[in-house]
Amino acid sequence: MPEDQGIFHDLTVEENMRISIRKANEAAMTKQEWILNLFPDLKTYWHRKSGNLSGGQKQMLAIARAYVNDNELLLIDEPSKGLAPIVVENVMKSIEQMKLNTTVLLVEQNFFMASTIGDRFYIVDEGRIVHHGAMKELKEDKESRQKYLGIA
Amino acid sequence: MDIVVNLLLNGLATGMLIFLLAAGLTLIFGLMDVLNFSHGGLFAWGAYAGVWMFALTGSFLASIAGAVIAGVVIGYIMERWIIRPVYGNHLQQILVTMGVMLVLGELLKVFWGPNTINAPVPSYLSGSWQIGGVILIKYRLFIIIVGLIVYLALHFLLNRTKLGLVVRAGVMNKEMIQALGYNIKRIFTLVFVLGAGMAALGGVLFAPYSGAVFSEMGLQFAILAFIVVVIGGMGSVKGSALASLLVGLSGAFMAYYLPDLSLAVNMLLMVFVLLVKPSGLFGIKG
Numbered sequence: 001m002p003e004d005q006g007i008f009h010d011l012t013v014e015e016n017m018r019i020s021i022r023k024a025n026e027a028a029m030t031k032q033e034w035i036l037n038l039f040p041d042l043k044t045y046w047h048r049k050s051g052n053l054s055g056g057q058k059q060m061l062a063i064a065r066a067y068v069n070d071n072e073l074l075l076i077d078e079p080s081k082g083l084a085p086i087v088v089e090n091v092m093k094s095i096e097q098m099k100l101n102t103t104v105l106l107v108e109q110n111f112f113m114a115s116t117i118g119d120r121f122y123i124v125d126e127g128r129i130v131h132h133g134a135m136k137e138l139k140e141d142k143e144s145r146q147k148y149l150g151i152a
Numbered sequence: 153m154d155i156v157v158n159l160l161l162n163g164l165a166t167g168m169l170i171f172l173l174a175a176g177l178t179l180i181f182g183l184m185d186v187l188n189f190s191h192g193g194l195f196a197w198g199a200y201a202g203v204w205m206f207a208l209t210g211s212f213l214a215s216i217a218g219a220v221i222a223g224v225v226i227g228y229i230m231e232r233w234i235i236r237p238v239y240g241n242h243l244q245q246i247l248v249t250m251g252v253m254l255v256l257g258e259l260l261k262v263f264w265g266p267n268t269i270n271a272p273v274p275s276y277l278s279g280s281w282q283i284g285g286v287i288l289i290k291y292r293l294f295i296i297i298v299g300l301i302v303y304l305a306l307h308f309l310l311n312r313t314k315l316g317l318v319v320r321a322g323v324m325n326k327e328m329i330q331a332l333g334y335n336i337k338r339i340f341t342l343v344f345v346l347g348a349g350m351a352a353l354g355g356v357l358f359a360p361y362s363g364a365v366f367s368e369m370g371l372q373f374a375i376l377a378f379i380v381v382v383i384g385g386m387g388s389v390k391g392s393a394l395a396s397l398l399v400g401l402s403g404a405f406m407a408y409y410l411p412d413l414s415l416a417v418n419m420l421l422m423v424f425v426l427l428v429k430p431s432g433l434f435g436i437k438g
Contacts, residue, residue: 006328008321019317022333 005062009051013042013061016050020065028068034097035064038090055082063094073103080110092117111151115139123148157286159404165292165361167400168299172354173377174384174392175306176347182323182387184340186235187242189249191351191377192370193256198223198352199359199369200260203271212274219356220349226256227348231341253370260367268366271359295357302350303393310389319343323387379418383425385432394433 007016021028036043039060045053050061059082066074076095080088088110095117098104108114114121115135122132131138131148138144145151173191180188198219205211205218234252238244272278273291280289310316318339322329330336354373359365380399384391399418406414425432 006325006331008324008328010324011317011321015317015321018314019321019329020332 005058007050007058007061007065009049011050012047013050013053014046016061016065017068020068022069027070031068032064035067035094038094039064039087056084056087059083060087060091063091067094067098071102073105074098075105075107077107078109079106080108080113088113111145111149154286155408157288159408160401161289161292161296163401163404164397165295165299165400166403167397168295169354169358169361170373170376170380170400171299171393171396172302172350172357173373174380174396175302175389176344176350177377178381178384178387178389178392179319179323179343180347181381183319183326183343184235184239185326186239186344187245187249188235188347189246189374190230190252190256191347192372192374193253194223194226194348194351194370195355195358195373196260196365196367196370197226197256198355199271199365200264200269200355200367201352202356203269203359203365204264206272206274212277216353216356219352223348223350223352223355224345226352227345228341230348231344235344236337236340253374257367257370266367268364271363271365273360277360291360295361298353298357302353303389306389315339315342376418379422381432382422383432385435388432388434391432391434 008019011019017032018024021032039057041053041057042060042064045057050058053061059079063076063079066076079091079095083091092113095104095106099117104117106114106117108117115138118135120133121135121138122129124130125148131144173195177188177191180186180191201222202215202219206215209215230252234248235245238248277291277294280287282288308316310320318329318334322334322336322339326336329339355370358369358373362369376399380392380395383398384393384395399421402417402421403414406417410417429435
């Protein structure tokens with residue numbers, strides 16, 4: 001998912017979804033239904049041009065678009081950026097769902113989100129991986145969190 | 153009254169012919185970012201192939217089919233081996249497509265000789281209807297109807313099918329379309345071939361309208377088509393349709409009422425649109 005979302009601003013929300021679904025089979029439709037229930041805003045503006053959506057809604061559309069296909073690997077860059085806290089929760093839910101049958105590589109500064117979703121972690125500082133391991137350990141390892149992230 | 157109706161039909165018919173060229177041109181520019189100066193050559197080839205088929209079979213339908221097939225085949229060869237190597241380089245595109253235009257024109261002379269060839273109107277489309285003192289020339293009405301059908305078909309293709317959706321999205325953001333897993337090269341070929349087919353159709357329809365075909369016939373229409381693409385907005389079929397009718401009608405009326413200005417009017421129209429809205433009437437790209 002590119003950072004500028006890469007949605008087609010002159011197409012409607014519906015068209016953006018339709019163009020993203022590679023195979024319009026039942027599975028894809030079920031997934032679309034699920035994600036639309038999670039982000040009801042998208043349903044509300046279904047036939048509006050996506051360029052008129054707010055930043056957060058565009059983000060939802062970009063996430064919905066990534067979700068509907070069967071992917072082996074998803075690269076997600078800061079999905080919580082610019083979203084209201086309540087929407088962030090839904091974004092997290094959608095990523096949890098993606099994780100069930102897709103490998104997700106998530107880049108995220110929001111430690112709460114990253115630690116809730118992630119199984120494994122890599123902390124990158126100035127282009128180098130400075131620490132990595134299982135997320136569970138990091139959650140319990142106060143010292144490392146202080147050292148690498150500056151939070152307790 | 154009579155003259156106004158006639159000028160109206162004349163302008164609309166010319167507009168439709170320009171549209172058949174401009175629709176392909178605007179899609180090719182909008183989606184593929186290719187400046188295609190050889191479009192007029194396809195127009196001329198459509199006309200010659202059509203006239204040739206008509207002489208051979210005596211059937212106007214066969215002549216239309218022959219023209220479109222010729223356009224599609226030449227378009228495919230051009231895209232595949234001549235346009236594809238110069239994607240992304242406007243200067244090379246201008247040189248190469250200008251060259252193709254010249255070669256296509258000269259090849260016409262090789263096959264059919266340098267003289268103009270008569271292009272008869274098929275008997276069932278010649279003549280006119282007279283309704284209350286107003287004379288309606290059948291063939292002009294025919295061109296208008298065919299133009300409308302092509303516009304509606306194109307509109308349907310672009311707005312109601314998945315392929316059309318991909319093409320429209322591709323005009324906005326090519327890279328993203330590829331990222332979503334579509335083979336953009338195949339879509340380029342399809343759009344180019346579609347544009348070539350429409351240009352050839354324009355040519356074969358124009359032949360009986362003007363009464364004769366000659367190898368440079370495409371040039372005049374290609375220039376008008378470029379003006380129309382600029383006025384209508386690059387990449388917008390709707391804009392091209394509207395601008396085509398505008399250019400066709402203003403040309404027809406000016407030629408009658410202000411003949412001195414008839415050549416300038418299209419340029420003035422373009423200058424005016426560029427000053428007021430630089431992206432064109434329905435411009436998608438800036």
